[in-house]
Every structure is written in structure tokens, then in C-alpha cells.
Amino acid sequence: MIGDIVGRPGRRIVEDLLPRFLEQKRVDFCVVNVENSSAGSGVTPKIAERVLQLGADVLTTGDHVYRKREIHGFLRSSPRIVRPANYPSASHGNGSTVVEAKNGVRVGVLNLQGRVFMPPIDCPFLCAEAEVERLARDADVVVVDFHAEATSEKIAMGWHLDGKVSGVVGTHTHIQTADETILPKGTAYITDLGMTGPYNSVIGRATDKVLFKFLTNMPTRYDVGEGMEKLCGVLITVDSSTAKAQAIERVMLSGLPGGD
Numbered sequence: 001m002i003g004d005i006v007g008r009p010g011r012r013i014v015e016d017l018l019p020r021f022l023e024q025k026r027v028d029f030c031v032v033n034v035e036n037s038s039a040g041s042g043v044t045p046k047i048a049e050r051v052l053q054l055g056a057d058v059l060t061t062g063d064h065v066y067r068k069r070e071i072h073g074f075l076r077s078s079p080r081i082v083r084p085a086n087y088p089s090a091s092h093g094n095g096s097t098v099v100e101a102k103n104g105v106r107v108g109v110l111n112l113q114g115r116v117f118m119p120p121i122d123c124p125f126l127c128a129e130a131e132v133e134r135l136a137r138d139a140d141v142v143v144v145d146f147h148a149e150a151t152s153e154k155i156a157m158g159w160h161l162d163g164k165v166s167g168v169v170g171t172h173t174h175i176q177t178a179d180e181t182i183l184p185k186g187t188a189y190i191t192d193l194g195m196t197g198p199y200n201s202v203i204g205r206a207t208d209k210v211l212f213k214f215l216t217n218m219p220t221r222y223d224v225g226e227g228m229e230k231l232c233g234v235l236i237t238v239d240s241s242t243a244k245a246q247a248i249e250r251v252m253l254s255g256l257p258g259g260d
């Protein structure tokens with residue numbers, strides 16, 4: 001599962017590193033969050049198709065999902081992209097999907113959005129219960145991208161779904177956390193995957209623009225930052241006969257000379 005691709009620098013490192021990584025690690029199924037992939041906000045069908053071509057099986061999103069109008073039709077028609085399930089039912093797109101992995105396992109992917117320090121929407125916890133129950137009928141394994149601001153809300157979701165899904169990963173805050181673990185009932189968990197984009201920035205945005213805003217409280221256009229690109233996420237190993245996670249490993253790949 002790969003964290004939010006941010007703009008062109010994020011797309012570039014996905015182009016450079018994702019296919020080789022998936023092959024080297026023999027990854028059966030790949031989920032990529034693309035909510036910031038187009039100019040730092042939203043995603044277009046062209047970008048979505050390209051990330052799928054590069055090896056993603058399902059794309060997840062978040063609060064920026066509708067930013068580019070062109071994606072609305074794609075959200076309605078493609079089974080390989082999801083938006084948070086706890087949005088109003090009339091919102092374009094689906095909150096979950098089931099797609100077959102390369103090894104034949106049917107993987108359910110559920111996208112949810114948090115409510116703490118975020119716009120008010122339906123309860124992600126109740127939504128998760130209903131969606132997981134529904135997905136269990138069609139999927140062998142279910143993983144969740146919980147797009148949320150507060151660490152507490154994300155950790156709570158991990159506990160809420162422990163034993164019910166194979167993985168709960170957080171996105172949206174763009175900084176990878178070091179708390180990856182297997183919860184007691186077999187769910188792999190991390191509070192945030194980290195962004196896939198330029199770390200020479202403030203969570204993906206050009207440093208000078210963000211500092212201007214902090215120093216003056218005046219509005220400014222947040223450009224996408226440049227430099228120190230990294231591809232971030234986790235590699236989860238699941239026993240598909242029990243749907244229990246066996247391992248979770250943090251991934252942070254750097255494409256630049258001198259990087260880690």
C-alpha cells in the first residue's frame with residue numbers, strides 16, 4: 001500500500017521505482033493513494049490509468065478526490081478507484097471494491113475518511129462495520145485506507161477493525177509514522193504510510209509559499225515542492241487462508257543520489 005502521490009515529483013518516482021519494486025518483492029496486490037497526484041490536488045483519468053499501468057491494482061483517494069472534474073466519470077465507471085465510503089450516497093464513485101490479485105486472491109479495498117479536524121461526514125466507524133460485513137461476502141482479504149488527520153482517530157480505527165480486516169493503513173497526513181504493527185487479532189496497522197512525493201517541502205507543498213502563509217496569515221497559492229522525492233508505504237504479508245496479517249514492513253524508497 002503506497003501513500004499519497006503528490007504532483008509531478010510523486011508521479012516521477014512512481015514511474016522510476018514502483019514497477020521494479022513490485023517485481024522484486026513479488027507483490028501480488030498493490031493499492032496506491034492518488035488524491036494529490038494531479039498538481040498536488042485531485043487526480044485525472046490519465047494519471048489514474050498510468051498508475052494502474054505501472055502496477056497498482058486499486059487506487060484510493062480522500063478529501064481531494066473531486067478536485068479535477070475529469071475524474072468524476074472515471075469514479076463512476078472504474079472498479080479500480082474508490083473514494084471514501086462514508087461520503088453521501090449520491091457522491092460519485094464507490095467507497096469499496098473487490099479486485100482479484102495476481103495470485104487469484106480476491107481483495108476488497110475499503111476507503112474511509114476521518115471526522116476529527118476534517119469536514120463533517122458520516123461516521124467512519126459505523127460505515128466500516130457495514131462495509132466490511134458486505135465485502136466479506138465477495139473478498140478473501142480486505143484492506144482499508146483510512147484517510148484521516150488525527151493519529152487518535154486512525155489508531156482507534158485500527159483497534160475497531162482488528163481481526164475483521166487484514167490491514168488498516170492511514171493516509172492524508174503525508175508523514176510516515178514508525179508504529180507499524182500486527183494488532184493482537186491479526187490486522188496489520190500503521191498510522192500513516194507517508195507521502196510519495198517531494199520531501200524538500202511542507203507535506204508536498206513549496207516551502208516558501210507555506211512559510212509565507214504561516215508568517216503573514218495571508219492567502220497564497222500552494223505550489224507543489226521539488227526535490228528529495230521518496231516513495232512511501234508498507235508491504236503487508238497476509239495468509240490468505242485465514243486473512244490474518246503475518247508481517248508489515250515500512251517502505252521508504254529514495255530515487256535521488258545521496259538519498260537513503
Ligand SMILES: [Fe+2]
Pocket residue numbers: 004035036062171172173174
Ligand atoms: Fe494527501
Ligand SMILES: [Fe+2]
Pocket residue numbers: 035062063064147171172
Ligand atoms: Fe487528504
